[in-house]
Amino acid sequence: xxxxxxSLTLAILLILxxxxxxSLLLSGMIGxxxxxxxxxxxxxxxxxxxxxxxxxxxxxIPLYIFMGQLMLKGEAGKDLFDLAHRLTxxxxxxxxxxxxxxxxxxxxxxxxxxxxxxxIGSISIPEMRRRGYPRRLSAGCVAVSGTLGILIxxxxxxxxxxxxxxxxxxxxxxxxxxxxxxxxxxxxxxxVYAMYMYTDRETNRKSMTTSGEAPLPQIxxxxxxxxxxxxxxxxxxxxxxxxxxxxAGVGVLYALIWTAGLKRTLSWPQFMAATTASxxxxxxxxxxxxxxxVFGNTLSLLQIPQDVxxxxxxxxxNTWQFLIVINILYLILGMFMDAAAAxxxxxxxxxxxxxxxxIDLIWFxxxxxxxxxxxxxxxxxxxxxxxxxxxCPDYTLTDVLVGALPYALMGLFGLVLIMIFPDIAxxxxxxxxH
Amino acid sequence: AQASELQLRFAWYMPPHxxxxxxxxxxAKNIKxxxxxxxxxxxxxxxxxxxxxxxxxxxxxxxxxxGINALHWWSKYEPAFEFDTIPFLVPDAKSLLANxxxxxxxxxxxxxxxxGVRIIAWGFYGYAKSYINNHHAIIKPSDLKGLRIRSEGKxxxxxxxxxxxxxxxxxxxxxYTAIQRGALDGGVxxxxxxxxxxxxxxxxxxxxxxxxxxxxPVQVNLHWWNGLTPQQRSIISKAAQSxxxxxxxxxxxxxxxxxxxxxxxxNHVSVLKGAALKPWMATAGTLDRKNYLKETxxxxxxxxxxxxxxxxxx
Amino acid sequence: xxxQSDQTSHRGQxxxxxxxxxxxxxxxxxxxxxxxxxxxxxxxxxxMGIALRVFKLDNSWTYDLDLFCLLWLAFIGAVSTALxxxxxxxxxxxxxxxxxxxxxxxxxxxxxxxxxxxxALSGYRLTIDSIQTHEITLDVVQWPVWIAExxxxxxxxxxxxxxxxxxxxxxxxxxxxxx
Ligand code: NA
Ligand code: NA
Numbered sequence: 001x002x003x004x005x006x007s008l009t010l011a012i013l014l015i016l017x018x019x020x021x022x023s024l025l026l027s028g029m030i031g032x033x034x035x036x037x038x039x040x041x042x043x044x045x046x047x048x049x050x051x052x053x054x055x056x057x058x059x060x061i062p063l064y065i066f067m068g069q070l071m072l073k074g075e076a077g078k079d080l081f082d083l084a085h086r087l088t089x090x091x092x093x094x095x096x097x098x099x100x101x102x103x104x105x106x107x108x109x110x111x112x113x114x115x116x117x118x119x120i121g122s123i124s125i126p127e128m129r130r131r132g133y134p135r136r137l138s139a140g141c142v143a144v145s146g147t148l149g150i151l152i153x154x155x156x157x158x159x160x161x162x163x164x165x166x167x168x169x170x171x172x173x174x175x176x177x178x179x180x181x182x183x184x185x186x187x188x189x190x191x192v193y194a195m196y197m198y199t200d201r202e203t204n205r206k207s208m209t210t211s212g213e214a215p216l217p218q219i220x221x222x223x224x225x226x227x228x229x230x231x232x233x234x235x236x237x238x239x240x241x242x243x244x245x246x247x248a249g250v251g252v253l254y255a256l257i258w259t260a261g262l263k264r265t266l267s268w269p270q271f272m273a274a275t276t277a278s279x280x281x282x283x284x285x286x287x288x289x290x291x292x293x294v295f296g297n298t299l300s301l302l303q304i305p306q307d308v309x310x311x312x313x314x315x316x317x318n319t320w321q322f323l324i325v326i327n328i329l330y331l332i333l334g335m336f337m338d339a340a341a342a343x344x345x346x347x348x349x350x351x352x353x354x355x356x357x358x359i360d361l362i363w364f365x366x367x368x369x370x371x372x373x374x375x376x377x378x379x380x381x382x383x384x385x386x387x388x389x390x391x392c393p394d395y396t397l398t399d400v401l402v403g404a405l406p407y408a409l410m411g412l413f414g415l416v417l418i419m420i421f422p423d424i425a426x427x428x429x430x431x432x433x434h
Numbered sequence: 435a436q437a438s439e440l441q442l443r444f445a446w447y448m449p450p451h452x453x454x455x456x457x458x459x460x461x462a463k464n465i466k467x468x469x470x471x472x473x474x475x476x477x478x479x480x481x482x483x484x485x486x487x488x489x490x491x492x493x494x495x496x497x498x499x500x501g502i503n504a505l506h507w508w509s510k511y512e513p514a515f516e517f518d519t520i521p522f523l524v525p526d527a528k529s530l531l532a533n534x535x536x537x538x539x540x541x542x543x544x545x546x547x548x549x550g551v552r553i554i555a556w557g558f559y560g561y562a563k564s565y566i567n568n569h570h571a572i573i574k575p576s577d578l579k580g581l582r583i584r585s586e587g588k589x590x591x592x593x594x595x596x597x598x599x600x601x602x603x604x605x606x607x608x609x610y611t612a613i614q615r616g617a618l619d620g621g622v623x624x625x626x627x628x629x630x631x632x633x634x635x636x637x638x639x640x641x642x643x644x645x646x647x648x649x650x651p652v653q654v655n656l657h658w659w660n661g662l663t664p665q666q667r668s669i670i671s672k673a674a675q676s677x678x679x680x681x682x683x684x685x686x687x688x689x690x691x692x693x694x695x696x697x698x699x700x701n702h703v704s705v706l707k708g709a710a711l712k713p714w715m716a717t718a719g720t721l722d723r724k725n726y727l728k729e730t731x732x733x734x735x736x737x738x739x740x741x742x743x744x745x746x747x748x
Numbered sequence: 749x750x751x752q753s754d755q756t757s758h759r760g761q762x763x764x765x766x767x768x769x770x771x772x773x774x775x776x777x778x779x780x781x782x783x784x785x786x787x788x789x790x791x792x793x794x795x796m797g798i799a800l801r802v803f804k805l806d807n808s809w810t811y812d813l814d815l816f817c818l819l820w821l822a823f824i825g826a827v828s829t830a831l832x833x834x835x836x837x838x839x840x841x842x843x844x845x846x847x848x849x850x851x852x853x854x855x856x857x858x859x860x861x862x863x864x865x866x867x868a869l870s871g872y873r874l875t876i877d878s879i880q881t882h883e884i885t886l887d888v889v890q891w892p893v894w895i896a897e898x899x900x901x902x903x904x905x906x907x908x909x910x911x912x913x914x915x916x917x918x919x920x921x922x923x924x925x926x927x
Contacts, residue, residue, distance in 0.1 A: 014837070016856060016859070017837050017856065018837060018856060018859060018860060018866070019830075019835035019836065019837050019850075019860075020835075020836055020837060021826075021835055021836075022835070022863055025863070025867065026674055026859075026863045029863075029866070032497070035497075036495070037496075039498060040495040040496050042866060042869060042873070043491075043495045043870060043873060043874070044492075044495055044497050045866070045867060045870040045905070046867065046870035046871040046873070046874040046897075046900050047491045047492075047495070047870075047874060047897055048488070049486055049900070050819070050871075050874065050896075050897060050900060051485065051487045051488035052897070053818065053819055053822050054487065054815055054818075054819060055605075055815075056605030056607065056608065056811075056814070056815065057605065057607055057608075058818060059790065059794070059814055059815075059818050062787060062790065062818070062821055063794065064790060066787060066791065096887045128738070154611060156607070156855070159607060159610070162632060164449055164480055166450075166630065167631060167633060169610055169632050169635065170632075170635050170636075203821060212491065217837045218517070218607050221872065241617065241798065241802065242617060242798045243608045243612050243615075243617055244612055245603065245605070245608060245794070246617075246797065246798050247792075248794070249791055249794030249795050249797075249798070250798070252791045252794075253791070253795055272784075274814070275787060275788065276780060276828070278787055279780070279783045279784050279786075279787055279821065279825040279828055279829075280825065280828050280829045280832055281831045281833050281834075282787070282821060282822075282825060283783065283821065283822055283823075283824075283825030283826045283828065284646055284822070284826075284829045284834055284835055284836060286818075286822035286826075287822065287824070287826050287829070287835065288836070290822070297483065298479065300482050300483050301443075301478075301483060301497065303476055306482075351450070386836045389836045390834060393833075393834060393861055397836065397837075397916060507886070509886070510883050510884055510885070510886060510893070511881045511882065513882055513884075549881070580804075582801060582804060585808075587886060588890065591806075591808060595806070598806040600801070600805070600806065601806065601808065602801055602807060602808075603797075603807060603808035603810070603811035604811070605811075617801070
């Protein structure tokens, strides 16, 4: 009853065109009020919003956005994509491929999907638009490639999963690498195919190589300097100078020194513009996190995910039926909940069933995380859709959604491969222990 | 089936297989059995409703009727509630429980009731303040010198500083990667955290010290509690209190089990006891007590006096 | 985006509404300044945290500063985001289905304002509770928590003012379109 009322409220608010953050906060608050009373419900609203945002791992999101904006406004993003363009120009969809490659590299720095999509998106989407890529393809490619952030280590989702299942973080991290690269490959494959279909070979190659009237950019020192941000940030983490969240701060510092100090392409007004744009994008995402956590919290309070998982374990299925139903369940849950909430709430309930069926928990962790990746690009709560929409205010959410769909299907195809061939995930962790 | 007459929401945030989570499961089961299904317990385990940071507020506003939360979390409001993080107050959790059943427990409840919360039974998280690091075995406090150690709370930070170590504030979710990459030399925490958060995968030397049992009491919303029938209150109290004994057994079991796990994983484990504890008493024991009393004034003095001296190490 | 409507001339508009609009614009400017400062301070604090740790100096104060900046960035930044119409919605264009009814504008405005009043109240109670109970952070520095929490009632109130400003602006625009 309360659940019906909550979902109905959410649906009406969304249809009325209210901001998604407010729709989630408001319907979540109504859920609280129905269960714990009006006054405690009002109290719970700010308490949950505050304590879920009061989290160190979230800090990486605004910092990576800020870094991306400084690189963008300081024309360093353009350097990177000129370089990627130079390297991939012979392929149809070179810039989309470059966006996926850049996302894969960034995923190795950041633990979250949203931060990855925000950074790569704010550099690559304007560049793709400038070169006449279809808006849906560019938006969808970035939204889905960004989800590699939780599959390629470090990953917030794997850390939470390890906490709940007592599996090794190291093994989970290793298990995510090959599936992450596989998915990246599948995304690139689709980009090639889509761009090949989009234009006939001649016009395509023409637009790729000359981008209108400008000549093909040559590799220069500026490109190298801009590219250095990746080894600086990555190298800093791997050499032990800083943690993944701190790396985002170092990225901001590097971007500032490079664009304002050395390259001298970032003026004061551009710095102000980068700050303003970063504040607006960050606050939009942070308010969505607050909304998703209040809404997800009331779903937990009503024991909705628990009921669903309980019901599943009572169905007495064989291993394959079980895994298929689990995947469908997580695809549905992923529509409404963010990865952290879904893992913390449902995995402990499913754990006994997984253990009786002797399902490898490391393998299952990878399957779960890929499901969560797809969940990040499914409506109504699809954080990566929102992030890309925030980067491109003139795109509609439908543009991003439709663009993301084929890439999400490629992700689903990768998921099927990993389910049929568990070694794709398990080979590396097994190899490392022998 | 008969409809139950009371629905009870019960939340905790510790991961499965920890002593606290097992105690919580046991309490839920006890309530169901003792009430013959008349009290329907809805459980919210491993942070599915509240994380460590907001469970107390959840109990205060009755989002959850009942919950388990660290006593020292309340030192946000009542600095004196940090007393259980002082080493060597009692020899073990069993004697601490005996004290909590006396004046100490009553005084804690009197203070806590001002926040609309009451403790109905006691539980323990395990033994806090063991050390893990990547440089060398820590046998005496001065071995900490020069290390960058992730601290837990103000008292532990001040102690680390006094020994020439650098206390580092870093989020618990980042300790693993920070130790792995060398941004941190190590950390101080309970063995159960070192094991459940997998820090031992990335840190080599572990010093296990059995000297600080942390209190994780079972708390209820006072207003909700007062609205129950005397019979319901008695069932819930009994169910919760009957878990206390096995809770102590399971933290002692967990402590030995964790040492086993660490040894099997190839860690260098130093279990400090007997004479090896003397230098720790002289430093951590005395200093934490002094810093605590300086911070907490009369309330702190009262709580420490509540603890029966006969149970103190000697 | 705002730019288009900002360029709409205000000719013939004087009196209380005009003043209200100017006031709202000032408030929004302040919110932009504060949240921008929070973002820059957050970056500085993170860098300080690394530098101090590398030189084996106490960095614990940066941890609380990081989180406090994040919360101010989120709740005060939301005002700028609202003013520039950048809070994402579901993208269902109801206007196309039922026409540009002014009632839809009023309904949206009332729901948002109603919610923001409750949100501000909720945040206000959270803050007052913290002040009365002397709540502090659990780390070494032990800062008062209300300094971070007060961002919620301030942010929600200013967000409400931003919505009022947008509503008045859009209302005037749609009225002048009719006439
Ligand atoms: Na990652
Ligand atoms: Na989704």
